[in-house]
Amino acid sequence: MRRVVVTGMGIVSSIGNNIAEVLESLRTATPGIVFAQEYADLGFRCHVHGAPKLDPFAVLDRRTTRFMGKGAAWNYIAMQEAIAQAGLEEKDIQNPRTGIIMGSGGPSTRTVVEAADITREKGPKRIGPLAVPKAMSSTASATLATPFGIKGLNYTISSACATSKHCIGNAMEQIMLGKQDIVFAGGHEDLDWTLSNLFDAMGAMSSDFNATPSVASRAYDANRDGFVIAGGAGVLVLEELEHAKARGATIYAELVGYGATSDGYDMVAPSGEGAERCMRMALETVKGKVDYLNPHATSTPVGDAKEIEAIRAVFGSGDKAPPISATKSLTGHSLGATG
Template identity: 40%
Template sequence: MKRRVVITGMGVMTSLGHELDTFWNNLMAGKSGVSLVEAFDVSDYPTRIAAEIKDFNPENYMDRKEARKMDRFVQFAVAASHSALKDANLNIETDMDPERAGVYIGSGIGGLGTWEDQHNVLLEKGPKRVSPFFIPMMIANMASGQVSMQTGAKGPNSTAVTACATGTHSIGDSYKLIQRGDAEVMICGGAEATIRPTGMAGFCALRAMSTRNEEPDKASRPFDTGRDGFVMGEGSGILILEELEHARTRGARIYGEVIGYGMSGDAYHMTDPDPAGAARCMAKALKDAGIAPEEVDYINAHGTSTPVGDRSETTAIKSAFGDHAYKLAVSSTKSMTGHLLGAAGGVEAVISGLTLTYGRIAPTINLVDQDPECDLDYVPNVAREANVKIAMSNSFGFGGHNATIILKKYEA
């Protein structure tokens, strides 16, 4: 018997809000979190907009001295994890065996800001002035490491680094750890903080980002004919996954159940997606869940607002779902949150869980002239009431990394 795994807590740190209620209400209102970048001078950049978190104070979530030893992406992970545990009404050190609680938080790029800052120190002041915390602040696994230290979780501890599929791989792998009995609770998701000079410059050089600088709130427009690239976001999305009986015993509130996980590789191209790989990933998740394609009600799409990516995902959905693809509700919440890279899957899993809970589907905003090649129901511009019983969340990353999870409305 496979052990059942449920969601008992969620936490976010995004440009649309730091608290679940604020975040959800802004999504339902179709609000964009995209604006002009304020963190540094972007006047020479082709892209000058992002979904930037402008009012984050790490001292609201952790000790000031500890925060100074963390890169911004780690601070986001710690903050969202504390929020998720509070939401789950769970103290790992007092409410359970800490050795049965693990952490699996990924980051696509890691401590880019720390790397930049310390490289400048090296060039300007020499190697003796580089911080002794440089390496432990920068490395991608430190989100999981610091969260375990902050929460007392002594169980399985790992990190996925699979570009934009990172958050979903982290959740899927955590689901499997609990399912096979290696943990009772997992703190899992993703964190990213790449709105930095090198991060912006690198993606600008790829010509991957939108240059609709005069209309920031309209720049991310998945599946629209006017889309011209993604909009970078930052933040974290964290789930508390828990074995069902463990959750029941302590009287936990349950948002939904994780029932399927799929992963695949395109073996095709470094940056351009292959729809066949994404279709295989969704099919594997359906098989793992033991459900038919027709049972899925909603897909939170990867939907990055790139010309090639949105068409590729649409093709993949039609391949995986056949005629049912036209009966599904599909939306891209990146139209509002921006693309959080390695944190995207975590934030979008939170959205999918809230969709099951509240019976409302977040819209794809800025969809005013739908691409004829993207011909599915993308829930344009306005949130929709819907009794969603099964939701799928897709994440596809550079390198051809694909990850899909399937969530189900909880039934005792």
């Protein structure tokens, strides 16, 4: 079976606009969660979010971004960084053996709301033709494949908070099967009140720490009261090992296991049983011990508890379990980008 390695990475996050900034924020435990005045003005219960500081429309030209919502534009910037780190040339990118599997939890909801407002106020003919790529479910892959000239496989996976992980796992399998040599994998999530309001209406987001945003996302804490929504994007360059070695690429990691399961239990409340099976499935091809776990850990009362139960079922408790750190306590939860 062909082996799959990581040769490039890119990120836009509430704790940094690139890999170097994000790593420094992680080392210093610097949170990116801030007060959201717009949420307060609109009467939300939650007044905090994890907002990337980077305005993509200020650094990218209009021709590049005309089909993109903000999340897709962040994704573009993350992909640029991943390509640069991987040292890929145009012949490597615009190649039938190079594909893209990119996802998001949803499209640009702002575009959908604006189109509805225009229809009511001015009529449907006044909606701009560029709204469709921003609002379609495949916006993540579609709006990146064209500017980068992707000629291999090209599709979107959308599976809520597991989106990017599924994109990475699926890309890994495509390379292992010999269908591609390089795949760009990851995803993004826009950050806009037109999406946040839906979660606020559910009571799913934190509201007890509006006065202290930096500590609102508190995974596994006894006083956690919901997640903090965030935006951002992340991209990995996945590559077949021998292909990467042949071009002299730096190899940052190897993907050695992947699992994907469903609880089949409840729409919003996990049972934990599916998470346990997922980890066991991923570990089937792993040799040696696991050194570290980066859990989902979104700071929800039920989700965090069930996740810990699943981790203990797989690894044991106390010293038997590997070290864990819940980085969403710093970044917030960027939905489809979090995989």
